[in-house]
Amino acid sequence: MHPPGADTVLVRHGDLNTKSNTVKRYMLDFLLENLEAVLADRSVAGNVEGNWNRPLIHTTEDAVEAAAAATADVFGVVSTSPAIVVEADLETICDALAETAHASYDGGSFAVDATRADKRLPFTSEDVARQGGTAIWEAVEDEFDPEVDLEDPDLTFGVEVRDEAAYVYLDRLEGPGGLPLRSQAPMVALVSGGIDSPVAAYEMMRRGSPVIPVYVALGDYGGPDHEARAIETVRSLSRYAPNVDLSVYRVPGGETVSLLAETMEEGRMLSLRRFIYRIAEQIAEEHDASGIVTGEAIGQKSSQTAQNVAVTSRATRLPIHRPLLTRDKQEIVAQAREIGTYRDSTINAGCNRIAPDRAETNARLDRLLEVEPDDLFERAEAAAASAERIEL
Numbered sequence: 001m002h003p004p005g006a007d008t009v010l011v012r013h014g015d016l017n018t019k020s021n022t023v024k025r026y027m028l029d030f031l032l033e034n035l036e037a038v039l040a041d042r043s044v045a046g047n048v049e050g051n052w053n054r055p056l057i058h059t060t061e062d063a064v065e066a067a068a069a070a071t072a073d074v075f076g077v078v079s080t081s082p083a084i085v086v087e088a089d090l091e092t093i094c095d096a097l098a099e100t101a102h103a104s105y106d107g108g109s110f111a112v113d114a115t116r117a118d119k120r121l122p123f124t125s126e127d128v129a130r131q132g133g134t135a136i137w138e139a140v141e142d143e144f145d146p147e148v149d150l151e152d153p154d155l156t157f158g159v160e161v162r163d164e165a166a167y168v169y170l171d172r173l174e175g176p177g178g179l180p181l182r183s184q185a186p187m188v189a190l191v192s193g194g195i196d197s198p199v200a201a202y203e204m205m206r207r208g209s210p211v212i213p214v215y216v217a218l219g220d221y222g223g224p225d226h227e228a229r230a231i232e233t234v235r236s237l238s239r240y241a242p243n244v245d246l247s248v249y250r251v252p253g254g255e256t257v258s259l260l261a262e263t264m265e266e267g268r269m270l271s272l273r274r275f276i277y278r279i280a281e282q283i284a285e286e287h288d289a290s291g292i293v294t295g296e297a298i299g300q301k302s303s304q305t306a307q308n309v310a311v312t313s314r315a316t317r318l319p320i321h322r323p324l325l326t327r328d329k330q331e332i333v334a335q336a337r338e339i340g341t342y343r344d345s346t347i348n349a350g351c352n353r354i355a356p357d358r359a360e361t362n363a364r365l366d367r368l369l370e371v372e373p374d375d376l377f378e379r380a381e382a383a384a385a386s387a388e389r390i391e392l
C-alpha cells in the first residue's frame, strides 16, 4: 500500500553506515549500480538518485510498488518504502498525512512512526507523531471511529524527516541487509543443487562477494536431473544478482566418483569432498577468487562431523567458507523457501546412492590418505581443466 501520488521509493541501508566515509562511498557506488541493475532486469521504470544516506528511486505511482519490491531484493538494502516527498515542514507533513489517511484508512487502529534525521529542524519527531496523529484523526473521524494503538496498530503512517525533504509512507518492505554485491572479492560457490548450497551462495553474496558457481557432475551417480536442479537453483539466485555473471562451471567428475565408489568404503564421501574442493580451488585460481563457499553445517551429515570437516578441509589452501555452519536444517529450509530456491532443490534426482551403508564419522587424514586414490588431486585438476561453462 502507498500514499496517493507516491512516486518515490525510499531505500534504507544498514551496514554501510558503520563504515568510514571513504569505504561508504566505495560501497555506495556499488549499491547504486545494483539498484539500477535490478530495476532494469525486472523492467521496472525508475531513476536512482544516489543520496548519501537515503538513495531514492524516482518512478511513477503505477510502478512504485514494483520498484519498492525489486529494490528490496538488493543486497545491502535493509528496507524500502513507496513514499510521497513533501517539504520538511510540520504543517505540510500533517496535510500529507491527512490526505493519505483519506485515501488509505479503512477503520481500525493506527499509529504514526516518525523519525527526524536533521536535529536543526524547529520541531521534533514527537511533534510529528502527535500533530500528525491529530491530523489523521480529524481527517477520518466523520466517517470512522478511529483508535490510536502505538503497540500493534492496524495501519502505520511512517514519516521520515530529513534535511532535504520529508517522506510519508505506509509500508516498509524488508530487504536482505548485508553489503552491496561486488564490494567484496569473488568466491567460488560449490552448488550441488541440494537445499543448502544455494542458500550458502546467497549468504555469501549478501555479504558482498559475487560467486562463481561450480557444479561437479557425478556421472552415473548424478544424472541429468541432478545437474538440472543445480542449474535451476543458480538461475533462481540470479534474480538477486542481475549484473553478475552466474554462468555455472560444469565439471565432469563421473569417472572419479565411480572409482571412489568401487574402491573405497567408509571414507569415500570424504575423498569425494576433497576431490570437489580441489576442483573449486583450481577454478578459483583462474578467477583470482578468495575462497570456496559450501552449504555444509556441522553434524548435518556424517561427512560433516567436526572431525570430518577438519580432515576434508585439508584438501585446499583456500579458506572454505560455510555460512550455514551453525544453522539448523529447518532454518535453512525456511530461508530456501523465502529466497526461492527450495522448489528446484527438491526435484527428485536419485543421487544418494554414492553414500556407503556405513559412513566414516571420525576421520583421520593419515588413514584416509592410505585408502584414497593417489592421483585424486591430479584427477581434480584434470576435471577442472575440462569444465564447460553453462550460461543461464
Ligand SMILES: Nc1ncnc2c1ncn2[C@@H]1O[C@H](COP(=O)(O)OP(=O)(O)OP(=O)(O)O)[C@@H](O)[C@H]1O
Residues within 6 Å of the ligand: 189, 190, 191, 192, 193, 194, 195, 196, 197, 198, 214, 215, 216, 217, 218, 276, 293, 294, 295, 296, 301
Ligand atoms: N556435486 C557437487 N557439485 C558441487 N558442489 C557439491 C557437490 N556435492 C556437494 N557439494 C558441496 O559440498 C557441500 C556438502 O555436500 P553434501 O553432500 O552435503 O551436499 P548435498 O546434500 O547434496 O547438497 P546441499 O548441501 O546443497 O544440500 C554442498 O553444500 C556443496 O557446497
